[in-house]
Amino acid sequence: MSTIQENVINIQELILKFANLAKRTASEIKLLAVSKTKPVENIIDAYNAGQRHFGESYAKEAEIKIPELKEKGYKDIIWHFIGPIQSNKTKIIAEYFDVVESVDRIKIARRLSEQRPSGMPPLEVYIQVNISEEPQKSGCSFSEIDEIADYIRSTDNLILKGLMGIAENTTDSREIVSQFSKLAAKFNEMKKTDTGITELSLGMTGDMQEAIQCGSTEIRIGTAIFGAREYPEHK
Numbered sequence: 001m002s003t004i005q006e007n008v009i010n011i012q013e014l015i016l017k018f019a020n021l022a023k024r025t026a027s028e029i030k031l032l033a034v035s036k037t038k039p040v041e042n043i044i045d046a047y048n049a050g051q052r053h054f055g056e057s058y059a060k061e062a063e064i065k066i067p068e069l070k071e072k073g074y075k076d077i078i079w080h081f082i083g084p085i086q087s088n089k090t091k092i093i094a095e096y097f098d099v100v101e102s103v104d105r106i107k108i109a110r111r112l113s114e115q116r117p118s119g120m121p122p123l124e125v126y127i128q129v130n131i132s133e134e135p136q137k138s139g140c141s142f143s144e145i146d147e148i149a150d151y152i153r154s155t156d157n158l159i160l161k162g163l164m165g166i167a168e169n170t171t172d173s174r175e176i177v178s179q180f181s182k183l184a185a186k187f188n189e190m191k192k193t194d195t196g197i198t199e200l201s202l203g204m205t206g207d208m209q210e211a212i213q214c215g216s217t218e219i220r221i222g223t224a225i226f227g228a229r230e231y232p233e234h235k
């Protein structure tokens with residue numbers, strides 16, 4: 001078995017362990033393998049360990065990798081876009097992805113709906129919330145969620161599925177739990193009136209335990225599966 005395959009299996013075991021500690025069921029926590037900057041060979045490797053959900057952050061990179069994998073026969077991968085979205089990249093995202101987790105403004109939602117090709121199923125959307133409230137971070141504020149959610153529900157080609165957040169990069173576990181908990185509370189409130197909302201995307205390599213403790217239904221793991229990324233994350 002390759003290192004990547006072992007890593008996928010190790011993360012699945014950690015999900016099980018952290019779910020047990022949190023008195024939750026592991027099957028309600030999805031693993032998203034974050035393959036940004038990594039070659040298609042690495043994606044195939046993880047695929048062969050049973051991994052099906054993959055996350056990409058750069059439209060230009062995904063525009064090459066996704067069709068290449070489809071041509072090679074890997075047609076049942078569920079592709080999640082998780083990076084900051086510039087207006088001029090919405091067309092690529094609308095055409096290639098199944099899920100977009102980083103919608104944080106109405107303008108982007110409008111473009112994604114308009115550019116979703118007819119004949120494709122609706123694009124599944126999560127609203128990204130800036131839970132750490134750091135000014136340089138993407139995501140809307142808590143006070144903007146309801147308006148963006150209503151807008152997404154009014155579109156023809158988007159379907160609102162959940163919320164996504166990125167905690168501050170800190171070793172202070174209590175601070176991470178505090179940031180995750182606030183979004184979990186909003187998620188639980190929204191679920192009461194919108195049964196289509198099922199996804200709370202929280203947790204990365206460094207904070208997956210806190211995320212699972214706080215109710216995450218999807219952890220986004222890059223480094224612990226594919227190793228450190230080799231080139232800077234701005235393209």
Ligand SMILES: *Cc1c(COP(=O)(O)O)cnc(C)c1O
Pocket residue numbers: 034036057082083166203204205206220221222223224
């Ligand atoms: C890159 C990225 C991840 C993966 O981070 P790791 O620390 O490598 O696990 C998760 N979520 C988002 C939004 C990312 O951009």
